[in-house]
Ligand SMILES: [Zn+2]
Ligand SMILES: [Zn+2]
Ligand SMILES: [Zn+2]
Ligand SMILES: [Zn+2]
Ligand SMILES: [Zn+2]
């Protein structure tokens with residue numbers, strides 16, 4: 001049913017965006033469809049032995065290895081980037097999207113007057129990111145001590161905040177090494193995981209949300225529309241104290257306000273403190289600025305993190321809510337419940353709440369066999385629900401005496417790694433048949449005994465089987 005929902009959101013002109021761009025976005029949709037990404041390698045290898053992603057029919061989980069889909073290295077064709085899809089959908093940034101698509105790495109920030117007519121976007125920076133951005137490592141490595149013979153090394157970043165080699169190089173140095181999205185490095189993989197985790201595509205597009213019922217489509221559309229108009233933004237990488245007028249938005253009022261605030265705090269004009277760690281950011285340092293609404297917030301590049309998960313905000317894309325900055329996932333989680341089964345937001349009024357989590361009715365199901373558990377008994381293990389049959393089959397302990405499974409509602413006795421039914425027939429002295437529940441006992445070669453006397457009696461009765 002969700003497959004025939006019409007793509008209303010994408011056809012609506014938004015911030016003057018060329019509808020072709022959204023068709024492009026839609027065209028790429030089948031890239032993300034269910035069967036694509038099949039066979040992608042699991043990043044948890046070699047601990048996880050996955051033969052390649054085999055996606056469950058509604059869980060965002062690999063049937064082969066049990067890891068999440070975002071833990072697999074899903075490669076999109078044509079070097080298409082997850083972030084470009086999100087930006088295309090949520091910013092309607094026509095210029096950006098077109099240029100990046102035609103000439104990767106060649107994009108220059110343009111005059112933003114054409115978006116000025118839209119007052120809602122005018123205070124926020126438009127995306128200036130570049131993808132697969134090539135530069136040489138010596139572009140600004142002059143401070144590297146003793147290396148007079150400048151070795152030029154070509155480096156390529158999967159993402160860079162803006163096409164400015166000097167700023168990019170200084171910005172990257174502010175990040176931990178494994179968070180720098182250098183192509184071919186762990187940092188690039190980290191970025192990909194963060195993209196999938198922080199910016200679920202099914203949160204920002206009706207087409208991708210497979211489990212939104214027809215009657216709730218409008219709610220999702222309104223949610224997306226509000227994100228576009230009021231919530232999403234990109235932090236801008238700047239050098240503190242440097243006039244950033246050349247980037248486009250010229251807010252005279254803000255400058256006066258800034259210097260007054262600075263004077264009050266005893267800071268030099270331009271200096272500010274990091275909103276996260278509160279340490280002073282001096283002129284010349286690299287910072288990430290957010291011009292959301294009228295106030296400017298500044299962060300150390302490594303402090304610009306989601307308030308909830310504390311991950312670095314991927315590509316500096318933030319969601320602003322009640323004066324705080326979140327990743328897309330944790331912004332949405334504050335407004336709607338998220339299904340613990342399929343990971344999509346739940347817009348329906350009625351859903352299952354179990355195990356302190358929310359589930360679509362149909363997705364509160366056995367983790368092994370997908371049997372719908374609504375109204376039936378179930379067991380949990382590692383926070384996943386199981387039907388009784390599967391639980392018995394996979395996790396129930398075997399009684400050491402009668403060799404049958406101990407049911408989840410049967411009383412059990414445990415001793416180290418050995419288990420019994422807590423019943424007289426299964427927990428008695430092998431010799432005198434005394435009930436041993438609650439009494440002292442000995443365990444010898446899987447035989448229960450009440451005393452050394454019974455052990456001696458047993459041994460004399462069984463000359464060829466000595467305990
Ligand atoms: Zn896998
Ligand atoms: Zn895996
Ligand atoms: Zn900081
Ligand atoms: Zn988060
Ligand atoms: Zn679900």
Ligand SMILES: [Zn+2]
Nearest residue numbers: 366369387390
């Ligand atoms: Zn089951």
Ligand SMILES: [Zn+2]
Nearest residue numbers: 399402421426
């Ligand atoms: Zn038993």
Ligand SMILES: [Zn+2]
Nearest residue numbers: 429432450454
């Ligand atoms: Zn005995």
